[in-house]
Amino acid sequence: MTSPTCAPPAPHALRDYALLADGERGALVGPRGDIVWMCAPAWQDDAVFAALIGGDGWYTLAPGGPFVWGGSYEPGSLVWRSRWITHHGITECREALAYPGEAHRAVLLRRILAVDGDARLEVELNVAAGFGNEPLREVRRDEHGRWTGRAGELHVRWSGAPHARPGGGRLRATVDLAAGAHHDLVLEVCDRPLPGPSPAAAWWRATEAGWAARVPDLAHALGRRDARHAYAVMAGLTSRSGGTVAAATTSLPERAEQGRNYDYRYVWIRDQAYVGQAVAAAGGHPLLDDSVRFVTARLLDHGPGLAPAYTTTGQAVPDQRALDLPGYPGGFDVVGNRVNRQFQLDVFGEALLLLAAAARLDQLDPDGWRAARTAADTIAARHGEPDAGIWELHDERWAHSRLVCAAGLRAIAAVSPRADRGRAVGWEALADALVADTSADCLHPTGRWQRSPTDAGVDAALLMPALRGGLPADDPRTVATLRAVRTDLAAGHFLYRFRHDRRPLQDAEGAFLLCGFAMALAEHQQHHDIEAVRWFERNRTACGPPGLYAEEFDVAQRQLRGNLPQAFVHALMLETAARLGQRHR
Numbered sequence: 001m002t003s004p005t006c007a008p009p010a011p012h013a014l015r016d017y018a019l020l021a022d023g024e025r026g027a028l029v030g031p032r033g034d035i036v037w038m039c040a041p042a043w044q045d046d047a048v049f050a051a052l053i054g055g056d057g058w059y060t061l062a063p064g065g066p067f068v069w070g071g072s073y074e075p076g077s078l079v080w081r082s083r084w085i086t087h088h089g090i091t092e093c094r095e096a097l098a099y100p101g102e103a104h105r106a107v108l109l110r111r112i113l114a115v116d117g118d119a120r121l122e123v124e125l126n127v128a129a130g131f132g133n134e135p136l137r138e139v140r141r142d143e144h145g146r147w148t149g150r151a152g153e154l155h156v157r158w159s160g161a162p163h164a165r166p167g168g169g170r171l172r173a174t175v176d177l178a179a180g181a182h183h184d185l186v187l188e189v190c191d192r193p194l195p196g197p198s199p200a201a202a203w204w205r206a207t208e209a210g211w212a213a214r215v216p217d218l219a220h221a222l223g224r225r226d227a228r229h230a231y232a233v234m235a236g237l238t239s240r241s242g243g244t245v246a247a248a249t250t251s252l253p254e255r256a257e258q259g260r261n262y263d264y265r266y267v268w269i270r271d272q273a274y275v276g277q278a279v280a281a282a283g284g285h286p287l288l289d290d291s292v293r294f295v296t297a298r299l300l301d302h303g304p305g306l307a308p309a310y311t312t313t314g315q316a317v318p319d320q321r322a323l324d325l326p327g328y329p330g331g332f333d334v335v336g337n338r339v340n341r342q343f344q345l346d347v348f349g350e351a352l353l354l355l356a357a358a359a360r361l362d363q364l365d366p367d368g369w370r371a372a373r374t375a376a377d378t379i380a381a382r383h384g385e386p387d388a389g390i391w392e393l394h395d396e397r398w399a400h401s402r403l404v405c406a407a408g409l410r411a412i413a414a415v416s417p418r419a420d421r422g423r424a425v426g427w428e429a430l431a432d433a434l435v436a437d438t439s440a441d442c443l444h445p446t447g448r449w450q451r452s453p454t455d456a457g458v459d460a461a462l463l464m465p466a467l468r469g470g471l472p473a474d475d476p477r478t479v480a481t482l483r484a485v486r487t488d489l490a491a492g493h494f495l496y497r498f499r500h501d502r503r504p505l506q507d508a509e510g511a512f513l514l515c516g517f518a519m520a521l522a523e524h525q526q527h528h529d530i531e532a533v534r535w536f537e538r539n540r541t542a543c544g545p546p547g548l549y550a551e552e553f554d555v556a557q558r559q560l561r562g563n564l565p566q567a568f569v570h571a572l573m574l575e576t577a578a579r580l581g582q583r584h585r
Contacts, residue, residue, distance in 0.1 A: 008051045009034035009058050011329055014560040015544025018071060018080040019248060020108070021236030022101025024312075026248035027108065028052060028564070029095055031069035033061040033082050033121075040106045040154065040189045043245045043265045044311045044318075046130045048151060048189055053251045053333050054326030056132030059187065061110060063091055064120045064174070071545060076228050077211035078236045080546070089117020089179070098203045099210040103240065105190040109203055112185070114177040121177075125158055126170045127151045127189065131323050131333075135169030146197065147171060155194050160185035216285050220581045222533070223540060227282070227577035229547050230570040234275055235287060237567050239312035242294035243267035244275050246309075247551075247563035254552055254562040255509055256330030263337050264563040266317045268309045269295060270390065271568040273350035278575035280357035292358045292368055295351050299371035304378040306351075308344040308392075309337065316340055345387040346401040348375045352408030353468050359415040369420075372412050376427055379405045383434060390461045391497065396452045399442035400461040403449070406431040406438075407470030435471065448480035451498065458488045459498045460515035463522045473525045482522050493538035494555055495519050510552030510561040513539055517572035524579060536576050549573065 009032060017028040020035075027038035027049065036051040036058050049057040067084040074081065082093040092115050098107035112121060128135045129152030136156060139149040145162025148155070158164075160183065164173035175183055184200035214235050221227035238244040247264035254260040276291030297314060299306055309317050320336040327333045355372045358364040364372075383405060389398035409431040413424035441453040449462045463485060465471060466478040489496045494511035495518075501508065516539035524532035542553040544560065549569040551562035 008056070009036055009060055011036075011052065013544070014252065014550060014564050016546075017544075017548070017564060018073070018082075018095075018546035019078060019233065019236065019548055019565055020080060020095055020097045021078050021233075021248060022097035022099045022106070023236060023239050024101035024103055025097070025106055026236065027097060028248065029080060029082070031071075031082075033084075033093055035059040035108070037249060038106065038108075039265065041104050041191045042312065043239070043248070046152075047132070048127050048129050048154065050128065050132045050325070052249070053323075053328050053331075055128070055323070055333075056126065056135065057128035058124070058126050059108070061093060061112070061121055061123045061185070064122045067091075073229060073232070073546065075225060076215040076232060077208075078232055079207065079211065086119075089119065090115040091119040091121065091177075096204075096207050099207045099236075100214075100240070104192055105188060105194070107203060108187040108189075109200065109207065110185040110187075111182055111200070111204065112175060112177060113182045114179050117179050119175075119177040121175045123161065123164075123173045123175060123185070124170060125161075125164075125172075125187065127154075127156050127187075128169070129154050131325065136171075137169065139166050139169075139171070148194075151189075153191065155188075155190045155192065157188045157194050157197065158185070159197060160200070214286075216283065218282055218578070221282065221574070221577040222536065222581040223577050224581075226540060226547060227574050227581075230574040230577070231279070231282070231285075231287070233548065233565055233570045234279075234567055234574070237565075238275075238287060238290050241312050241314065242290035242292075242297075243310065243312040243314070244272055244291065244294075244567050245312060246271050246568070247566050249563045250335055251331055251333045252328050252550070252563045253331030261327070261331045261334050262563065263320070263335050264566070266309045266311055266337060267294065268339075268568075269298065269306065269347040270308070270344070270350045271571070273347075273354040274568045274571040274575075276354040277357050278571040278578070280361060281575045282578040284361040284363060288358060288361070289363060291354060292364065295354055296368050296371040299351060299374045300367065303374050304381060306347060306378070307340060308342055308347055308388075309339045339392060342388040342392060343382075343385065343395075344389065344392070344401070345379070345382060345385065346390055346398075346404045348379050348382075349401075349405035349408035351375045352412045353404075356408070356411035356415050359412070369417070373420075373423065376409060376412065376423070376430075379409065379434075380430055383437075396454065397441070398452050399438050399449050400451075400459065400464065402434045402438045403462070403465035403470045404468065406434040407465050407468035409434070410469050431470070439477070443477065446480060446484070447476055448484045449477060457498055458484045460485050460489055460495055460512065460518065461497070463515075463518050467518065467521050467525060479526070482526065485519065485522075489515075490519070491555065493535050494542070494553065506555055510554045511542070513542055513549050513551065513553055513566070513569045514572050516542070517569070517576045520576045521572075521579060524576075529580075532580060536580055540573065
């Protein structure tokens with residue numbers, strides 16, 4: 001590898017990018033020290049580094065000669081250490097977004113360390129707001145060597161490069177370090193006038209303390225280090241509102257040139273429920289409270305009109321639109337999401353499962369119980385309506401949607417307080433009715449569940465209702481469905497969602513990692529412990545060096561596909577690690 005130039009950084013395979021995140025926004029950094037993605041001030045706002053999808057804006061830092069790249073996260077955190085081996089020694093760069101993040105100000109920390117031998121690094125800062133349309137302007141250096149400027153309406157300050165060379169809306173610098181020395185760079189981007197600067201050391205101390213307090217030990221989880229990393233990723237994606245964005249990015253294609261690009265910088269209620277349930281399985285931690293708080297607020301605000309997804313501030317997801325950028329190779333640029341126009345019945349069942357998980361740990365307050373009653377009442381009123389389903393397809397009476405609602409009703413009934421026992425009896429009766437209704441029109445002649453009354457196919461999502469208690473583990477329909485999923489959708493302990501057509505599974509889409517971990521849980525539920533561990537370990541490997549999971553994994557090319565990192569995959573990975581660890585313990 002060679003040093004960066006004035007040209008936009010070339011894209012890497014997704015497996016090579018690491019995530020920096022502080023709860024309010026996230027950045028992707030590549031092997032060349034190239035930060036090519038960050039939205040500011042919040043997840044749903046425009047990018048100031050958009051080179052990932054072909055726009056302007058990046059922040060590169062790498063040795064000035066040939067090098068070989070490596071890197072790793074500091075355990076239990078999203079502090080990334082880029083590591084470059086050159087002809088002259090070893091250089092590292094400690095990278096983080098200051099944690100926990102502030103709502104209005106992003107603070108990017110980069111500490112360069114000459115680990116072995118002297119080091120020379122080339123740095124280029126190109127802040128361009130509005131997905132690259134508004135470059136840095138009004139660039140000035142103060143008496144302390146700090147650079148300030150504006151990018152669109154954003155205020156920018158860069159400390160640590162007093163001798164940088166401005167030009168063309170960019171700042172370039174060369175950093176020379178003697179062996180054993182280190183040097184700090186601090187970039188601040190804010191949507192209001194910046195407060196006085198703080199020393200880099202103070203930012204680093206607060207960040208280290210923040211991560212140490214946030215990520216639990218998870219001593220009994222299987223694959224403990226990876227389980228803690230999954231927790232850290234979810235924490236990094238979780239705003240102070242409690243909302244966890246589905247992914248940090250937009251427009252990263254699931255399948256090249258297939259038109260399957262989406263903007264996932266929003267909070268899906270279903271995914272939020274997965275996060276909370278995973279954390280509950282791991283022992284109940286503040287991240288569970290966050291999920292409950294966000295979902296409760298949305299249910300109380302919107303009731304039967306609950307949308308499938310929101311911004312982290314609880315606002316509606318914007319309509320989908322294009323940006324007129326080249327996009328990531330194989331894809332195209334898009335912001336907003338059509339999910340804002342969908343009805344998804346299963347999210348009410350998932351919300352009940354989340355709230356019940358909190359109640360079992362005595363972490364559900366009166367507002368949470370009011371939200372649970374709202375969700376249950378909505379299921380009673382709307383369960384006959386077609387919905388878009390878990391995979392957000394056309395409206396249909398999906399078996400999964402009804403069965404997950406039955407699971408949610410049973411779960412909340414089981415933990416309801418004495419004052420709600422009358423309601424609980426009604427919820428159990430409604431769950432029975434939903435299962436009977438689904439059995440009447442979605443039971444395949446072979447005894448397994450089929451996708452819908454008009455689609456007799458096998459669907460990996462139909463593993464979930466039994467995992468969540470909608471049906472007993474030994475129910476013949478549960479056993480038959482697991483057998484069919486294993487036979488029709490599995491390949492080498494990776495799992496696909498469903499068959500799109502007659503093509504081989506891998507020709508239609510990548511293996512779906514959420515489903516792979518769900519399969520591990522399903523085998524575990526049937527006491528097939530060796531198979532459960534095989535599924536867990538196989539899907540645990542479907543990542544790159546930074547240990548991040550995307551939505552899909554291209555088995556043939558061993559590449560990640562889709563937006564990065566996908567929160568619900570990390571959630572199911574954590575839940576599987578926790579549940580298998582309990583069994584082994």
